[in-house]
Amino acid sequence: MLDQTEGYTTEDGRKIGGVVMEMKNITLRFGGVVAIQDISFDVREGEIRAIIGPNGAGKSSMLNVISGFYNPQEGEVWYKGEKRPQMKPYQVAQQGIARTFQNIALFEGMSVLDNVMTGRIRQMKSGLFSQSFWKGKAEREEVENRAFVERIIDFLEIQHIRKTPVGRLPYGLKKRVELARALAAEPSILLLDEPMAGMNVEEKEDMSRFVLDVNDEFGTTIVLIEHDMGVVMDLSDRVVVMDYGKKIGDGTPDEVRSNQAVIDAYLGVAHD
């Protein structure tokens, strides 16, 4: 059985650590509409955790709860062993939870490099005064941040467009830049909102590879949302399945695949 402190070993031999985030009985309502109903699950260090479900199941709402864009009416979010108070999105980001958006939220007017650099804002400590004189600490900090950002840019293979304004890039590359910006924050949890949405097969394969590589290279814990079952099953270690705001399954891809409720939700049930 899963334990709070001990992790588990995946099929491909990766060690998964203890619980880093736990959602306890989350309920989220918009007026009379219940978007999420009493859902609990945990996320462990180093794992790729997926939330899947048909359109309108409440997946994005769940991601927005984790990243602080929505505040649930009921339930608790536990992060690194502590109950998280109600927080603004920027505070959540400062705690080390980075995210991407389904519809891409980039700084269109800035270059790729500048966009990725904004991801480092959490790591920039020196005040305005030392920055204005551009000496010592501030300079060293800038150089370090720059080096890290360049590493991410190399890693995601976007060197050739680093000076290009983001507004001019095609969709698939924008998605990759957004991932780079999130990674630049050295997040302890990386939230990906439909990273494959709107991509062709080749782009999807690229993105899957990057997600796996990021997890492998940086040991980043990843929570991702997808409605494309095939992609998710290949990528993730454990899967939460949602339907109509409720959790209908939770477990390894194999367990979920053989879960009758999940099959019904995806394939439909015959009503007689």
Place this chain on the structure above:
Amino acid sequence: MPDQLIFGMEVFLNGLMAGVLYALVALGFVLIYKASGIFNYAQGVMALFAALTLVGIMEGQVPFSHLINAIFGTEIHHFGWHVPALAAILLTMVVMVALAWAVNTFIFKHLVNQEPIILFMATIGLAYFLEGFGDMMWGSDIKTMDVGLPQGINEVIDETTAGWFGYGFFIDNLDIVATVIAAALVFTLIVFAQYTKQGRAMRAVADDHQAALSVGISLNFIWVMVWSLAGFVALVAGIMWGTKSGVQFSLSLIALKALPVLMLGGFTSIPGAIVGGLLIGVGEKLFEFAIGAPYLGGATEIWFAYVLALIFLVFRPQGLFGEKIIERV
């Protein structure tokens, strides 16, 4: 050299100097508009309020003295001390930062995601409130401002040009100082926006709120910062205009002159505000000199800027430097 050309050159230079002041006010507009999408009608009143506060502090005026005297039946007007200019400027800046915080906390924080027209109406309200508040705080009499900036004709330019053309140019020292300060201000702002963490955060917020939040930038912090910067620019503009023509409530009308400047330069471009200001300054002075005064009976300076802005609106609505307006159909 023909006389007309020599006079024209002098008019051109004076136009440039006037343009610098227009550019300063326009700069305040651009800062706030870029970062929050708010067209701040109150920018001119902020310059007035900053100038009033500065003079008040320097002369040791008791704030709200009329109100205090009316309630308590006292007769106090002055503390009886004089604050040196530099200290007074710093204190005024503290007041402007407090104002920025108050404006964000009590007004615009609650209007996030509202229509631009609603934000605009809020700034009109702010403008009238601030005008009344400034009146109540410091009184409505016209005040002279003297922070020690040099004034009067620049002798060097006068003598040099007299040597060259046989006619000495009249260039006010104050205008030269204003130009230098404005140039330094713009340079500092650009360096700040490009190379500091806060500047980068400011550009990020200007570009996309949601993305800015997701990388850990507090929108409220940036908004207070931007309103403070606009307050600082307003203070500089207030000092220049106040020194030139006295601190009076018509000062708030300079905001109207900034409108055509913005239409020329584009609402989102810092260099645009500068170039737009200079173009309007030079344009209206040269037009008056070459066409207005001889053929149209003069006083064209009052409307020239607006007509020029109208022409721009028809042919290039985004201004010289503004972001291109593209709409997908």
